[in-house]
Amino acid sequence: MKSPFKPTAGCQPPVLVGRNQDIENFRMAIEEGPGAPERLLFVTGARGIGKTVMLNALSHVVEEQRWVVVNETAARGFVSRIIKELEPAQQRKISYTLPSATFEVPFAGAQATVGLEQLQVDSSLESLDIRHAIANKLDQLDEDHQGVLITLDELGAESPMEEVRSFATAIQHLIREERNIAVVFAGIPGMVDDVINDKILTFLRRAERFHLRNVRNEDVWSAFERTISDNGKRADYDVLNALTLVTHGYPFMIQLVGHQAWRASESAGHETEITMEDAQLGIERARDRIGELVNGPAVDSLPAMARAYLMLMALDDGPSSTGELASRMRKTPQYASVYRARLIREDYIKPAGRGYVEFTMPFMREYLRQYAAFNQLEQNLEDMAMSIIEEASER
Ligand SMILES: Nc1ncnc2c1ncn2[C@@H]1O[C@H](COP(=O)(O)OP(=O)(O)OP(=O)(O)O)[C@@H](O)[C@H]1O
Ligand SMILES: [Mg+2]
Incomplete structure (x- = not known):
C-alpha cells in the first residue's frame, strides 16, 4: 500500500x-x-x-x-x-496616451517597447x-x-x-x-x-x-495514529511515541518521518503494521532528508553572521548561553543580540529561559555539525564560524 x-x-x-x-x-x-x-x-x-x-x-x-x-x-x-x-476571456488591450505617442499594450504592467526605448507602464495604471x-x-x-x-x-x-x-x-x-x-x-x-x-x-x-509555529505533540501523536489506521496499518503506542518525539512538532518532519517509516514497513513486508524496527529505520532516513530539504536551504538563506551564530550554538549539546555566544563570536553582547533577535523572529531559535537560546527546527544541531564535517574537512565547526565572522566583519 x-x-x-x-x-x-x-x-x-x-x-x-x-x-x-x-x-x-x-x-x-x-x-x-x-x-x-x-x-x-x-x-x-x-x-x-x-x-x-x-x-x-x-x-x-x-x-x-x-x-x-x-x-x-x-x-x-x-x-x-x-x-x-x-x-481570461478577453485579451485586454489598454491604450495609454503619452506625450509623444499613443500605443497599446496587451496587459497593464507589461513592458511596452516603443522603438528602441523600453517603457515601464506606470504602476498607478497597473x-x-x-x-x-x-x-x-x-x-x-x-x-x-x-x-x-x-x-x-x-x-x-x-x-x-x-x-x-x-x-x-x-x-x-x-x-x-x-x-x-x-x-x-x-x-x-x-x-x-x-x-x-x-x-x-x-x-x-x-x-x-x-x-504558524510548531504544533503540539499530542496532536502529532493522534495525526500519526489516524493516518496509519485509516490507511490499513497499525502501530503500537511505543512506535507512535517514537515517531512523534522525533518531529519536535515540526510539520514537515511529520510527513517525512511518517513517509519513511511507512516505506520501511512495506519493504520489510509488514503489510498491516509499522513495527519499531520500521519506525527506527524511517527516523534515520527522515533525519538525513530533513538536513537536505529544510535545514540546508534554511541556513544557506541567512546572512553570514547569523549563520555563524547558529554554528556556534551547535557547539553546545543543549541550550546555549547568549553571553557565551557573544564571546565565542568575539563581539559585544549588543552586537550578538542583533543576530539573536533576527533568528528568533524567523523561528530558527527560541529563548530557553533567561539568557539562553535553543534551536527550533529538528536536527539543526546535527545538521550543522555534519555540515562542518562535510564542507571543510580541515576545519572544525568553531573555526568555520570564526572565518565567516572575520570575513563578514571586514566588509
Ligand atoms: N499542519 C500540518 N500538519 C501536517 N503536515 C503539514 C502541516 N502543514 C504542513 N505540513 C506538511 O509540511 C510540508 C511543508 O508544508 P508547506 O510547503 O506548506 O510549508 P511552507 O511553510 O510553505 O514552506 P516554505 O517556506 O518552504 O514555502 C508539506 O509536506 C506539508 O504536507
Ligand atoms: Mg511555501
Whole structure:
C-alpha cells in the first residue's frame, strides 16, 4: 500500500495538524463580511512550517462558499497574472496616451517597447487595472454571498516592490469600498517585515497575522495514529511515541518521518503494521532528508553572521548561553543580540529561559555539525564560524 504521507512542499497532508483555530477564525471573518480583520492577513512562519498548505486550506474555506480564488506567488509579473486569471476571456488591450505617442499594450504592467526605448507602464495604471479586474469579477458574482480571495505566496525581499505597491493600493481601495474580498499573503517573517516596512505599504502593517509555529505533540501523536489506521496499518503506542518525539512538532518532519517509516514497513513486508524496527529505520532516513530539504536551504538563506551564530550554538549539546555566544563570536553582547533577535523572529531559535537560546527546527544541531564535517574537512565547526565572522566583519 502506498504511503499516505505527503513530504512535499505545498502538498496537502493527510491530517492537517494544529491549525483548526486559525482556519476557524478565517471562516468567521468570511461570514462576518467586509471589515472583519482576518480578511487582510499575513501567514508567516519558518520554512516547512506549513504556510503554503495553510493558504490552500483557507482557499478551501471560501471555495465551499463558491468564492472565486486566485492563488499566486509574489514573483515578477504576478499582477498581470492575477488580472489574466480574473479576466481570461478577453485579451485586454489598454491604450495609454503619452506625450509623444499613443500605443497599446496587451496587459497593464507589461513592458511596452516603443522603438528602441523600453517603457515601464506606470504602476498607478497597473493598480487601477487590477482594481478594475477584481471589481468586475465581483460585479459578476452574487456579492452578498460570494467574493474574491487572492492569496500571494512567498512574499519577500525578492518580490517586485512596484507590483506589490500597485497590488496593495488596489486592495486598499476595494477594502475601503467594502467589497467582498479577502487577501492573504504568506512568507518568512523577516522577509515579510522587509516588505511591509515600505513607506507606501503602511496600511499592510495593520493587517492580521497568523504566525504558524510548531504544533503540539499530542496532536502529532493522534495525526500519526489516524493516518496509519485509516490507511490499513497499525502501530503500537511505543512506535507512535517514537515517531512523534522525533518531529519536535515540526510539520514537515511529520510527513517525512511518517513517509519513511511507512516505506520501511512495506519493504520489510509488514503489510498491516509499522513495527519499531520500521519506525527506527524511517527516523534515520527522515533525519538525513530533513538536513537536505529544510535545514540546508534554511541556513544557506541567512546572512553570514547569523549563520555563524547558529554554528556556534551547535557547539553546545543543549541550550546555549547568549553571553557565551557573544564571546565565542568575539563581539559585544549588543552586537550578538542583533543576530539573536533576527533568528528568533524567523523561528530558527527560541529563548530557553533567561539568557539562553535553543534551536527550533529538528536536527539543526546535527545538521550543522555534519555540515562542518562535510564542507571543510580541515576545519572544525568553531573555526568555520570564526572565518565567516572575520570575513563578514571586514566588509
Ligand atoms: N499542519 C500540518 N500538519 C501536517 N503536515 C503539514 C502541516 N502543514 C504542513 N505540513 C506538511 O509540511 C510540508 C511543508 O508544508 P508547506 O510547503 O506548506 O510549508 P511552507 O511553510 O510553505 O514552506 P516554505 O517556506 O518552504 O514555502 C508539506 O509536506 C506539508 O504536507
Ligand atoms: Mg511555501
